[in-house]
Amino acid sequence: MWEFNRKVHVLFIDFKKAYDCIHRGYLLNVLRQFKLPQKLINLVKANILHTEIKIKVGNFLSQGISVLTGLRQGDALSPILFNIALERVIGESRIEENGMRLGGCIIGILAYADDIRGVVADHVHPFLEVGQYKFRRVKEFKYLGSILTEKNDELTEIKARLQSGNKCYYGLSNVLKARSISKNLNIQLYRTLIHPVVMYGCEVWTLRKSDQNRLLIFERKILRKIFGPCIDDTTGEWRIRKNEELKQLYLMPDIIREIKKGDSNGQDMHREKKEL
Numbered sequence: 200m201w202e203f204n205r206k207v208h209v210l211f212i213d214f215k216k217a218y219d220c221i222h223r224g225y226l227l228n229v230l231r232q233f234k235l236p237q238k239l240i241n242l243v244k245a246n247i248l249h250t251e252i253k254i255k256v257g258n259f260l261s262q263g264i265s266v267l268t269g270l271r272q273g274d275a276l277s278p279i280l281f282n283i284a285l286e287r288v289i290g291e292s293r294i295e296e297n298g299m300r301l302g303g304c305i306i307g308i309l310a311y312a313d314d315i316r317g318v319v320a321d322h323v324h325p326f327l328e329v330g331q332y333k334f335r336r337v338k339e340f341k342y343l344g345s346i347l348t349e350k351n352d353e354l355t356e357i358k359a360r361l362q363s364g365n366k367c368y369y370g371l372s373n374v375l376k377a378r379s380i381s382k383n384l385n386i387q388l389y390r391t392l393i394h395p396v397v398m399y400g401c402e403v404w405t406l407r408k409s410d411q412n413r414l415l416i417f418e419r420k421i422l423r424k425i426f427g428p429c430i431d432d433t434t435g436e437w438r439i440r441k442n443e444e445l446k447q448l449y450l451m452p453d454i455i456r457e458i459k460k461g462d463s464n465g466q467d468m469h470r471e472k473k474e475l
Contacts (some may be wrong), residue, residue, distance in 0.1 A: 250266045389421055
């Protein structure tokens, strides 16, 4: 953390089949230990016990199969119940005692549902030891589709996003330049198939001027493919379209404005929460 001039080591943990590993009897005991109202416990019990699933293959539907463990995927209640079960485990592990001190608080773990991050400050060893397991330090790795680096540098992630965007672009290259498809449809293809690939995770980016130029150059390359060349009024020869001409034809905010718009929306939501 540059602000406090301290080294912080983060261990990212993602459970395999997290919801399927929850023991329902243990979960109900945890709810009782947390002294939740018995009515709520009974409602949760009725929701998670005596469940069955059926498998459909074509028009054939199998007989019911009893499910004796785990939480239901897609249920809005599942992440809350998983948090409650995990809260008991975290409390017994005493991970917070070995965390990082910020102000008057010690932060040893950040967790929501099955996404957990263990935090250790001023760790000088080449690996982090947790019980019998050893986790070696790495300079970068991919987590939830985004590349994280030890220097918290977004350039690596932006280059990876642009590389993925280029793969999509070259895959659609013949379609984008086809005269049989309208330019409006090509723009929709760009914004639907390529744009989200490049913009993934952009809400947390801190862009430098060079990063902005990379993203703008990429977008203008695609727009030039869609709108094609034009005849120069002075020379009468074909030429590529200039940046200002592309802007007038596109009639939509460029990629940088959309990134900043998303960031400002997040700041507005954060400001509203603080006011509340």
